[in-house]
Amino acid sequence: MMTNHNGIVTQGQFSFLPPLTDVQITAQLKYALKHGWAIGIEYTDDPHPRNTYWEMFGNPMFDLKDPAGILLEINNCRKTFPHHYIRVVASSAVRGVESPTMSYIVNRPKKEPGFGVVRQESDGRNIRYTIHSYATDKPEGERY
Amino acid sequence: MTESIISNTEVFADDTPIDLAAELSASNVTEILDKLDRELVGLKPVKTRIRETAALLLVDRVRRKMNLSAASPTLHMSFTGNPGTGKTTVALRMAEILHRLGYVREGHLVSVTRDDLVGQYIGHTAPKTKEVIKKAMGGVLFIDEAYYLYKPENERDYGAESIEILLQVMENNRDDLVVILAGYKNRMDRFFESNPGMRSRIAHHIDFPDYSAEELLVIAKLMLAQQNYRFSADGEKAFAQYLPLRMGMTHFANARSVRNALDRARLRQANRLFASSGRKLTKLDLMTLEPEDILVSRVFQEGKVDLDGDEGANAQ
Numbered sequence A: 001m002m003t004n005h006n007g008i009v010t011q012g013q014f015s016f017l018p019p020l021t022d023v024q025i026t027a028q029l030k031y032a033l034k035h036g037w038a039i040g041i042e043y044t045d046d047p048h049p050r051n052t053y054w055e056m057f058g059n060p061m062f063d064l065k066d067p068a069g070i071l072l073e074i075n076n077c078r079k080t081f082p083h084h085y086i087r088v089v090a091s092s093a094v095r096g097v098e099s100p101t102m103s104y105i106v107n108r109p110k111k112e113p114g115f116g117v118v119r120q121e122s123d124g125r126n127i128r129y130t131i132h133s134y135a136t137d138k139p140e141g142e143r144y
Numbered sequence B: 001m002t003e004s005i006i007s008n009t010e011v012f013a014d015d016t017p018i019d020l021a022a023e024l025s026a027s028n029v030t031e032i033l034d035k036l037d038r039e040l041v042g043l044k045p046v047k048t049r050i051r052e053t054a055a056l057l058l059v060d061r062v063r064r065k066m067n068l069s070a071a072s073p074t075l076h077m078s079f080t081g082n083p084g085t086g087k088t089t090v091a092l093r094m095a096e097i098l099h100r101l102g103y104v105r106e107g108h109l110v111s112v113t114r115d116d117l118v119g120q121y122i123g124h125t126a127p128k129t130k131e132v133i134k135k136a137m138g139g140v141l142f143i144d145e146a147y148y149l150y151k152p153e154n155e156r157d158y159g160a161e162s163i164e165i166l167l168q169v170m171e172n173n174r175d176d177l178v179v180i181l182a183g184y185k186n187r188m189d190r191f192f193e194s195n196p197g198m199r200s201r202i203a204h205h206i207d208f209p210d211y212s213a214e215e216l217l218v219i220a221k222l223m224l225a226q227q228n229y230r231f232s233a234d235g236e237k238a239f240a241q242y243l244p245l246r247m248g249m250t251h252f253a254n255a256r257s258v259r260n261a262l263d264r265a266r267l268r269q270a271n272r273l274f275a276s277s278g279r280k281l282t283k284l285d286l287m288t289l290e291p292e293d294i295l296v297s298r299v300f301q302e303g304k305v306d307l308d309g310d311e312g313a314n315a316q
Helices: A020-034 A068-080 B020-027 B027-040 B044-065 B087-099 B125-136 B159-172 B185-194 B196-201 B212-224 B233-247 B255-276 B283-287 B291-295
Strands: A038-044 A087-094 A100-108 A115-123 A127-133 B077-081 B110-112 B140-142 B177-184 B205-210
Touching: A020 A038, A020 A068, A020 A087, A020 A100, A020 B196, A068 B125, A100 B159, A100 B212, A115 B205, A127 B212, B020 B027, B027 B044, B027 B087, B027 B291, B044 B196, B044 B205, B077 B087, B077 B185, B087 B110, B087 B140, B087 B177, B110 B125, B125 B140, B125 B159, B159 B196, B159 B205, B177 B185, B185 B196, B185 B233, B212 B233, B233 B255, B233 B291
Parallel strands: B077 B177, B077 B205, B110 B140, B140 B177
Antiparallel strands: A038 A087, A087 A100, A115 A127
């Protein structure tokens, strides 16, 4: 159930497609900038679907005109965390709060072990299910 | 870079005809150059330099199309000159020209001073400078009074860190942004002497001359026209007398001083109109600056600068 044909984590936009090239990322960034969205870069080594808040790589970037600066930061982040998941998040302030409007992964570990189903026997013959990332068996920073 | 600049591998014959005029009209640069001529009074050497630079960039662009050029030209510039000589205005036009020619993608101008680049404690400068650079990418970064970045008397000053980052970006991200440094001539010269790296990365040094009294009078009339004011015939004569006097005094900041003088004249005009309440006023009265609005200035009375409102050379 938690596996897919590529054997990779599928979160956010474009995750069923082959990895985005820098040119494609630039085009997506341009789209976000055109709408005046703030863009942040975030990373994590715990890709559990319920792990919503990833670590921020620097502050979100406001008032930019050109994607070159963001791409520079993405590449910095890739250099710093080559084996982490890195995503780009665009937030729109139209509703009065910065609400996420775009989110896509731009870097992922070479090998993604995926998730396993854990069954817990509870009262009666009930079974509780949860999913568990194999990577998180290891401590933070040593996972990928 | 625009698509036209993306190089291909096609080889052109040596006698391929080149239509420079068509190229020029396609880029719409003449429009901006003419606007520059129209809106900026004087500044002959600056205008010539900018025309030359535009021609160079245009030819370079055509050469790229013919697969002749190798590296992209260095476009970083330094504008030197006294305050109020139009450095910021020209930088704004320059950004537009570079944009039309396809050397910057967005063509916006980010104007900063030392405060925006240099942090206040260790580790504060790099993120601050980088943020400004990111904002300027795709456009022009205009650093006003750039010599304040380098303070040789304080070796722990964080300005050096900022310069280092700027140098790196000026070298590695040449396609992404153009840096224009601006400031007084002699202080900029000293700045470049102590930062040879900076000097070698700047290809175009443009010096802004001071305005003559006649040019300042034309500027004054332009400024007034923009605000729907005008001199009476005598008022213009009075202002023409005022200018050489003011020019000889301290803290003379060219067009900026003219603007301040006009602002004070407007103030006096308003007071005069108020005081003459017995008389019937017309629309013309509201628009006209009379000699008495100018002759009251302390420049005439005491040979001193009016201090109220005239911040002089150091203000923006």
